[in-house]
Amino acid sequence: MTTVTIKDVAREAGVSVASVSRALNGTGGVTAETEKRIRDVAARLRYIPHGAARSLITRRTHTIGALLPDMYGEFFSELIRGIDLAARARGLHLLVSSAHDGVEDAAAALRTMRGRVDGMIILSPRADASFLHTNLPESLPTVLLNSPLRGPRYPVLNIDNHGGAHAMVRHLAVERGYRDIALVAGPHDNYDAQQREEGYRAAMAEFVPGASLRIIRGEFTEESGYRAGCEMMASGKLPRAVFAANDMMAIGCLLALREAGVRVPEEVAVTGFDDIPIARYITPALTTVQVRIVDLGRSALERLAALLDAPDQATPPEADTLGCHVVVRDSCGARPPGKTSTKKAR
Amino acid sequence: MTTVTIKDVAREAGVSVASVSRALNGTGGVTAETEKRIRDVAARLRYIPHGAARSLITRRTHTIGALLPDMYGEFFSELIRGIDLAARARGLHLLVSSAHDGVEDAAAALRTMRGRVDGMIILSPRADASFLHTNLPESLPTVLLNSPLRGPRYPVLNIDNHGGAHAMVRHLAVERGYRDIALVAGPHDNYDAQQREEGYRAAMAEFVPGASLRIIRGEFTEESGYRAGCEMMASGKLPRAVFAANDMMAIGCLLALREAGVRVPEEVAVTGFDDIPIARYITPALTTVQVRIVDLGRSALERLAALLDAPDQATPPEADTLGCHVVVRDSCGARPPGKTSTKKAR
DNA sequence: AGCTTCGATGAAAACGTTTACGTTCCACCC
DNA sequence: GGGTGGAACGTAAACGTTTTCATCGAAGCT
Numbered sequence A, B: 001m002t003t004v005t006i007k008d009v010a011r012e013a014g015v016s017v018a019s020v021s022r023a024l025n026g027t028g029g030v031t032a033e034t035e036k037r038i039r040d041v042a043a044r045l046r047y048i049p050h051g052a053a054r055s056l057i058t059r060r061t062h063t064i065g066a067l068l069p070d071m072y073g074e075f076f077s078e079l080i081r082g083i084d085l086a087a088r089a090r091g092l093h094l095l096v097s098s099a100h101d102g103v104e105d106a107a108a109a110l111r112t113m114r115g116r117v118d119g120m121i122i123l124s125p126r127a128d129a130s131f132l133h134t135n136l137p138e139s140l141p142t143v144l145l146n147s148p149l150r151g152p153r154y155p156v157l158n159i160d161n162h163g164g165a166h167a168m169v170r171h172l173a174v175e176r177g178y179r180d181i182a183l184v185a186g187p188h189d190n191y192d193a194q195q196r197e198e199g200y201r202a203a204m205a206e207f208v209p210g211a212s213l214r215i216i217r218g219e220f221t222e223e224s225g226y227r228a229g230c231e232m233m234a235s236g237k238l239p240r241a242v243f244a245a246n247d248m249m250a251i252g253c254l255l256a257l258r259e260a261g262v263r264v265p266e267e268v269a270v271t272g273f274d275d276i277p278i279a280r281y282i283t284p285a286l287t288t289v290q291v292r293i294v295d296l297g298r299s300a301l302e303r304l305a306a307l308l309d310a311p312d313q314a315t316p317p318e319a320d321t322l323g324c325h326v327v328v329r330d331s332c333g334a335r336p337p338g339k340t341s342t343k344k345a346r
Numbered sequence C: 001a002g003c004t005t006c007g008a009t010g011a012a013a014a015c016g017t018t019t020a021c022g023t024t025c026c027a028c029c030c
Numbered sequence D: 001g002g003g004t005g006g007a008a009c010g011t012a013a014a015c016g017t018t019t020t021c022a023t024c025g026a027a028g029c030t
Helices: A006-013 A017-025 A032-045 A051-058 A073-089 A103-112 A129-135 A161-175 A191-207 A222-234 A247-259 A293-309 B006-013 B017-025 B032-045 B051-058 B073-089 B103-113 B129-135 B161-175 B191-207 B222-234 B247-259 B293-309
Strands: A063-069 A093-100 A119-122 A142-145 A156-159 A181-185 A214-217 A241-244 A269-271 A288-291 A319-322 A324-327 B063-069 B093-100 B119-122 B142-145 B156-159 B181-185 B214-217 B241-244 B269-271 B288-291 B319-322 B324-327
Touching: A006 A017, A006 A032, A017 A032, A051 B051, A063 A073, A063 A103, A073 A093, A073 A293, A073 B073, A073 B093, A093 A103, A093 B073, A093 B093, A103 A129, A119 A293, A142 A293, A156 A161, A156 A293, A161 A181, A161 A191, A161 A241, A161 A269, A161 A288, A161 A324, A181 A191, A181 A222, A181 A247, A214 A222, A222 A241, A222 A247, A241 A247, A247 A269, A293 A319, B006 B017, B006 B032, B017 B032, B063 B073, B063 B103, B073 B093, B073 B293, B093 B103, B103 B129, B119 B293, B142 B293, B156 B161, B156 B293, B161 B181, B161 B191, B161 B241, B161 B269, B161 B288, B161 B324, B181 B191, B181 B222, B181 B247, B214 B222, B222 B241, B222 B247, B241 B247, B247 B269, B293 B319
Parallel strands: A063 A093, A063 A119, A119 A142, A142 A156, A156 A319, A181 A214, A181 A241, A241 A269, B063 B093, B063 B119, B119 B142, B142 B156, B156 B319, B181 B214, B181 B241, B241 B269
Antiparallel strands: A288 A324, B288 B324
16 A cells, blocks of 8 residues: 555556566566556556665665765765766766764764665775775775775775876976975875875975975865965065965965965965865966866766676776866966956856 | 675574574663674674665665755755765765756656665755656655745745845845846746745835846856846946846856956945855955755755654644845945955865 | 463564566477 | 477565564472
8 A cells, every 4th residue: 555566566467576577677578468568557556666675686786885074065066976977877876975074983884885785985084994894895896085095905096186286386386487385285194185295295306406395284274274374474484386285275375365465476376276166266366286076986986887897807906096287377477467267167 | 605694693603593683783682691692793704784685674774865956066065965964963874866967867766766765855946746746656755955846745945045035135225225236037947046036026126116127037157147247238237236146147247247347346236146155255255145055955854854753743844944144245345345354264 | 399471582474576497378390 | 289499477486684473491489
C-alpha cells in the first residue's frame, strides 16, 4: 500500500517477479508484448525500484562518495560542480560528506559510505596513510586529492602548487624586474601551503640568487593577510612585491596597504593564488595564479571511473598534477592602472 | 576474502550473526564479556557494516537527498553547506544531485534516490506539481525550496524576495530620497525574479506613487547587467538609482557606468540583491539585500528532520519565508565614498 | 524436588531486488 | 513423428543485515 514493490507489479501483470525485472532492465527474455504490458502496469502503479535492494545483489550503487573537509566558498562549490558534472555524464551519483572537522568525524563518515558507494574521492588534510588503512574497505577504489601521499595504493591528483608559485615569482622577478619579493605564506601544516612556499623558494634561488628571503606566516584568511600587511608597514621597509599564498590573504594585504595610503601597484605589487571570483573585481584587479578547480573535480572523477571500469589492471596509479598558470591583471603593475577590462561573463 | 561480512565476524567469534548484530548495535541481550569479544574480532577483521543491506530491512538510510539545478558559485556552496552542517549535527548524510538541466534528467535523478534516502530537499524551477507527483514516491518526506507551489502536500521554504526588494526600494526612496528608480529585472520564468519585481512594483506604488516605472529585462548574469547599463546610457536619460535583481547584474551595470565615466553613487546609485562575497570588495562596495543562504539550507534540513521524526502529525506544512535585510554600503550614496571599511573576516 | 522466570543465545524470516537454473512449449529438421 | 534447439517464463537462491521467536540453562521460589 504505502510503497509499491516489484511483487505488486508482478501480481498485477500476471507474471513472475523475474519477468518484471527482465522487462524493466531490458535484459532479453521477454516478448515485446509482455514487456509492454509490464511497463504499462509499472507506470500505472508508479513503481520505482528500490535502490538499496538492487545494489545489495548487484554490488553496484552507481554512486561515488566525496569526503571533503569543512570548506568555504568557491573552491568547494567548484570542486563539487566538476565532480558532479563528470559523474552525471557517466550516469553516476554523488554522495558528499563535507563539513567534518574532527578526524573521528571523518572516520565515521567514511564508514557509513560502505555499501552505498562504488568508489571514493577524498580530499582531507587528516587522511594520512594509517587513517585510510583503518577506515577504508580494502577493495574500495579511491582517488586522493591534494594529498602528500604517494605510492601504488591510490592514485593522487594534485594542484601544481609548486609550479604555480614558481611561475608567479618568475613573472614578478623576470618580467616585472622586482627583486625584493616577500611571501605571505600559508599555515605550516597545510600541504598546499608547503608546496607553494617551496615553489617560491626555488624560484627566488633561481631568478634572484643571493636575495634575502622575506616570509610572513599567515593562515589563508583575509584577516591574516591584513595583519601581514600591517606587519610589513611596521617593519619600516616595504618590499617591492608581495606574493600571497592565496587570494584571500592577498586581498587582506591589499586593504591594509590601501588603508595606509600605499599605492598598489606603483609602490608595492601584490599577487595571490587561486583566482577566486573576487580577484578580478577588486581594485586593482588581482594578478594571481589560476587553478581550474572544476577540472580538478572532473579529472578526479574520471580517474575514479576508469578504476571502476577496469577492475585493477591498467591506469598506473601514478601521482598526477593539474597545471595552473598565472593570469596577469593590474595589481602587479603590468598595465597602466585605472582601466579594468574584465568583462568575462560566466 | 575481499569484503568481510557479519558472518565472518560471527564465525570468528564463535557466535551467531544475531549476537554480533546485537553487540555492535548496543541493543541489549549480550553479556559484557561476549560483547567485548565480538567487538575485538570486528575491529581485528576491520568489519564495516554494509549500509545498503542494513537499510533494506531497517527502512532507514540516515541519508537525505538534495535535488538542485545546475547552479554556480556562492549560492550553491552556501546552501549545501547549510544543509550538510545541520545534517551532520543530526547524524544524517547528504546525497546531492545537482547540475541537472533537463526535466527528464531531474526525473531520473529523483528516481534513483528511491531506497537511498529518507527524505528530499528539492530546489528546482522544473519541479511543478505534476512532476513531483509522478516522480516522487508517495510516502517520501520532502521539503521544497524557493518554489511557487503551495498546499498541504509539502512544506515550502522561501526566501523573502518580495520583502527584500520592498525594503531596498524603501531605503532608496525614503531614506535616500531618490524618486527615479529603475529596475534591472531577472528572467521572466524565474520565480525569484518575479517576486523581486513584484516587491519593486509594490514599494514604488507605495513610496513614489505616480512615478513611471522603468524596467529593463536581464538574465541574472553580469553580462546582461552590463548591457542594461549600456541601454540606460543610450536612452539619453539616466535614472537616479538602479536596483538590480541580483548582485551579478548590479556589478555588470556598475562596470558599464564606470566605463562610460558616470560616477557611482554621486550621479547614479546602484544596488543589488543576494550579498555575494564580491559585493563588499567591489569599488564602490555594493549596497545589497542580504539573504542568509546557509540558514535557508539549515532550516530546510531541520524542517525535513522534523518530518522524519514525527511520522506525519504536527508541523503544519505551511509555507515559510526566510527573512532578509538590506545591508548598506557605499554604492547607494549612504556614506561619503572612498572609504571602504569592510574588514569582516570569514 | 519441581515449577516458574528471566537472561543469553541461536535459528530463521524478512527486506526488495537480480540471476542461475529448470521447465514448458513450440517450431523446425531429418 | 520423434528428437533437437531455443525462446519465454517461473522458481528459488542469493546479497548482508535486523528482528522475532524459540530454546536452553540457571537461578529463585515454595
